[in-house]
Amino acid sequence: MKRQDSMGYQINHVARLFAQALRVRVAPHGVVPGQFAQLLALYEQEGVTQNQLCDQVKIDQSTMAHTLQRMERDELIQRVPDPADRRRALIMLTDRAREVQDDLVNAALRVNAVAMRGFTPEQVAVCLELVTRMIDNLEADGSEEEISPREET
Amino acid sequence: MKRQDSMGYQINHVARLFAQALRVRVAPHGVVPGQFAQLLALYEQEGVTQNQLCDQVKIDQSTMAHTLQRMERDELIQRVPDPADRRRALIMLTDRAREVQDDLVNAALRVNAVAMRGFTPEQVAVCLELVTRMIDNLEADGSEEEISPREET
DNA sequence: TATATTTCCATGGCAAGCAATGTATTGCAA
DNA sequence: TTGCAATACATTGCTTGCCATGGAAATATA
Numbered sequence: 001m002k003r004q005d006s007m008g009y010q011i012n013h014v015a016r017l018f019a020q021a022l023r024v025r026v027a028p029h030g031v032v033p034g035q036f037a038q039l040l041a042l043y044e045q046e047g048v049t050q051n052q053l054c055d056q057v058k059i060d061q062s063t064m065a066h067t068l069q070r071m072e073r074d075e076l077i078q079r080v081p082d083p084a085d086r087r088r089a090l091i092m093l094t095d096r097a098r099e100v101q102d103d104l105v106n107a108a109l110r111v112n113a114v115a116m117r118g119f120t121p122e123q124v125a126v127c128l129e130l131v132t133r134m135i136d137n138l139e140a141d142g143s144e145e146e147i148s149p150r151e152e153t
Numbered sequence: 154m155k156r157q158d159s160m161g162y163q164i165n166h167v168a169r170l171f172a173q174a175l176r177v178r179v180a181p182h183g184v185v186p187g188q189f190a191q192l193l194a195l196y197e198q199e200g201v202t203q204n205q206l207c208d209q210v211k212i213d214q215s216t217m218a219h220t221l222q223r224m225e226r227d228e229l230i231q232r233v234p235d236p237a238d239r240r241r242a243l244i245m246l247t248d249r250a251r252e253v254q255d256d257l258v259n260a261a262l263r264v265n266a267v268a269m270r271g272f273t274p275e276q277v278a279v280c281l282e283l284v285t286r287m288i289d290n291l292e293a294d295g296s297e298e299e300i301s302p303r304e305e306t
Numbered sequence: 307t308a309t310a311t312t313t314c315c316a317t318g319g320c321a322a323g324c325a326a327t328g329t330a331t332t333g334c335a336a
Numbered sequence: 337t338t339g340c341a342a343t344a345c346a347t348t349g350c351t352t353g354c355c356a357t358g359g360a361a362a363t364a365t366a
Contacts, residue, residue, distance in 0.1 A: 003193050003210075007265050007277070008171040010284045012190070013211055015168030016353075017291035018161045023354080024295075034322050037165070040156050051344065057156075058166060063323055065346060070321075087331045087344040112160050114294045115287040123283060124160070130280040131163045134268040138170035141267045142177075169323075172352095176324080187352050204314065216353055218316060223351080240314040240361050 007134075014115075021114060025107035029100045035071055036104065038064075039093075042077070043101055047090045049082070160287075167268075174267060178260040182253045188224055189257070191217075192246075195230070196254055200243045202235070 003009045019033045026036070037057040042048070048056075054064045068091065071077045076097040079089035116124055156162045172186045179185070184192070190210040195201070201209075207217045221244065224230045229250040232242035269277055 003190065004285070005281065006261060007268060007281060007284070008175065008261060009190065009193075010281065010288065011164065011168050011171050014284055014288050014291065015164050016212070017288060017295065018164050020354080021291055021294055022161065032321065037156065037162065040162075049344080059169075059322090060324055061345075062325080062347080067322070069346090085332070085344080089345085108159060108161060115160060115290050117290045118286070119283070126279060127283040128158065128160060128163065130272070130276060131160070131167055132157070133271065135163065135167050135170060137270045138167065138174055138268050141174055142170065173324080185351065202314080212352090213354055214315075215317080215355075220352070222316090238314080238362070242315085 011134075018111060018115065021111045022107065025111060026104055029103050029107075030074060031076070031100060031104060034067055035074075035076065036108070038067060038071065039076065039097060039101075039104060040108075042091065042093050042097070046093050049088045049090060051088075053091065164287075171264060171268065174264045175260065178264060179257055182256050182260075183227060184229070184253060184257060187220055188227075188229065189261070191220060191224065192229065192250060192254075192257060193261075195244065195246050195250070199246050202241045202243060204241075206244065 022033045022036065026033070031039070037059075038053060041053060041056045050064055050068060051061070053068075054061050057064075059067075068077060068079070072079060075094050078092045078094055080092060082088040082090050116127075119127070175186045175189065179189070190212075191206060194206060194209045203217055203221060204214070206221075207214050210217075212220075221230060221232070225232060228247050231245045231247055233245060235241040235243050269280075272280070
């Protein structure tokens, strides 16, 4: 079996190419790929806690803490203490983050268009669906140890 | 548009899940996901230079240098100086690397099986083909600045 | 042959991922 | 009310990715 026939191998490769294509397009705006998912989530809804953001973009809590620190340093977000719970802070976008919103969204759309150049709309839909099913499958795999097997029906 | 409908977003997510699924399965063998592609390439052909390995697994030269250092430290590879060119070294597998080969390949196959659980053979083939086309598209995008545009027909 | 360019690899810097652990706050329970 | 468990976030350590730069060796050129 060749490496190129392994889905995991190819997925890893294409993911690095996506990140790279995004990097060159958003770097001029002072944004890096790892901040992208967080910004998109915050454009949809800001004022959320770090934990909520973790759930939404599905990355580790410690990774999120680091990334938010850089985003705060880069003046993309601001954290306001939650008076209801002093452990938490609510994450707000800065003006600068809103100013680049359109450019970032366009960059993402262009990268997707480049990647799927020559795809029919059906192929795009099929590909997204299959990738989403892989996500579901792998998430189920990763969480099955955490649930006690004896508790399952 | 939702994040979950963006190919780049989903690809990033599924790639992290693949890496994670692989990590838990190969960690007991003292191997980490970032060494995987290199090992597979070396199982096919060893005695290659660092540069050749870069071309084969498509990662940056500096990343390769770091990873090979860790693989040498972990006694997975050995570098023998090339008498024909003293800048180079030929990369050889250790006995330990060969001992875990079957386990690693099986781990990769199991991860792929988990990810594509419920897929028909046709869906597997279609997905692989579409992902490969995205790789080709994105590689073409990344290399077109390096070629002088005036040289194009 | 001396010099300049190119090639190969190493190195340092930063981003971004996970794991494990620490700390403060909250909430529950005795 | 005091003490303990759970929660939220920070921190440290390591891997893996990129970029930019540096040094040594090989190759091309003057």
